[in-house]
Amino acid sequence: MGESTPRIAIDAMGGDGGPAVMVAGAALARKRFPDLAFRLFGDETALRAELARHKGFDAEIVHAPDKISGEDKPSQAIRRAKTTSMGLAIADVKAKQCGAALSAGNTGALMAMSKLSLRTMPGIDRPALAALLPTLGDNDVVMLDLGANTECDTQNLVQFAIMGAAYARTVMNLSTPRVSLLNIGTEELKGTDELRDAAALLREAHFLPIRFTGFIEADRLGRGETDVIVSDGFSGNIALKSVEGTARFVTDLLRRAFASSLRSKAGFLLSRPAFRLLSVHLDPNNHNGAVFLGLNGIVVKSHGGADAQGVANAIGVAASMLENDISRRIADDLANFRTHESSVVAAQ
Structure with a gap:
């Protein structure tokens, strides 16, 4: 993938289905958007096992030792941003390693970390x-x-x-x-x-x-x-x-x-x-x-119960926002x- 290739950072540990659904969704999205690249954040062992199920689909894995649960309060999530798959995916957008982040995890935590890390746009x-x-x-x-x-x-x-x-x-x-x-x-x-x-x-x-x-x-x-x-x-x-x-x-x-x-x-x-x-x-x-509009970066929230097709559709939203x-x-x-x-x- 070249430098200009649009890349999506995926919190692969979020959502009800975890890595299995998030990786399957990314694999489906790659078929619809062949030019997209992905960075998957989460437990490296689990992610490599899921990638092996999808022959021909490649993605970069970034190990995250921790994850945000549905019960975590936003304040707790912010304190663990540097070690969780959600926090590291958002940080990737801030560092301009990826153009957008996607998570199916805790909505309150995602909003709090996104706002703190990316800040709101001028105006x-x-x-x-x-x-x-x-x-x-x-x-x-x-x-x-x-x-x-x-x-x-x-x-x-x-x-x-x-x-x-x-x-x-x-x-x-x-x-x-x-x-x-x-x-x-x-x-x-x-x-x-x-x-x-x-x-x-x-x-x-x-x-x-x-x-x-x-x-x-x-x-x-x-x-x-x-x-x-x-x-x-x-x-x-x-x-x-x-x-x-x-x-x-x-x-x-x-x-x-x-x-x-x-x-x-x-x-x-x-x-x-x-x-x-x-x-x-x-x-x-x-x-x-769903999309957090008004931030200095693109963050997309997937339904926690989404299936692989739903995750692929959410990735499509992120791709459209990047393209336009x-x-x-x-x-x-x-x-x-x-x-x-x-x-x-x-x-x-």
Whole structure:
């Protein structure tokens, strides 16, 4: 691999499946992205054993004597950053050995270590956790913040909108993404002062590659009516968990209904193609790869329970962000906003 080859640092000890799933996911990703290189962080003996299962797939192994568990508090994780697979993978991005880091481990620990090591970009007060959610429209929807910041002021929300739009342009190839603020109603007078003030600023930001569409309510998240949904982390996390819980509820309810009688079972056999499509659409592995936006480096969070295909999809998110240089896009849009901010405020 040459010096210009994009490289991904993988915390191979994180997630429910550990090295077996993380290495298998990297091997799958290599088939989709032949130019990618990988550095695997974790127990060297375990990683070499997993690499041997995937003939033709090569990756550099960096031994890490320790790993972060799901029970570790962020403060504990930070103190062990120099010895854990997660901490060393993030440090690799800081040292520019790799362009992005991927982990399926403890989300709180990953955010804390990433923020401390990589710091936020100039013009960004707080990083945000963003992810793609399925919709009934032609595209998925980018939603942020999903839990990194429980309380947000007006500037945080505007910065999240700028970052989310840049992410949508990167992963969904949209020139001017539609951006909405999550609120308890669509009327301009609804919501907190922070939401209303952020809406006023975004409404006047015609110089940005954003089409602000106003407020959106939680029952419209999956309708495909917008491309980016912005929220504080408290509301965003509750909305996300509600969507995921409803999807599981509907799936389980249908499964129970079709198992209730012989006639229902016959109906299921006839409907199997439609339910297979539904299962694919709702499978979190197909939308895997949340991103910490606003850091001086790319960090992608995989579902802890992701399978190899899910890990490969998360690696694909990291590859797309590297290829499209999302950090530069965010920096350019932030600089553009700061240049025009005084005129925007004056127009309100």
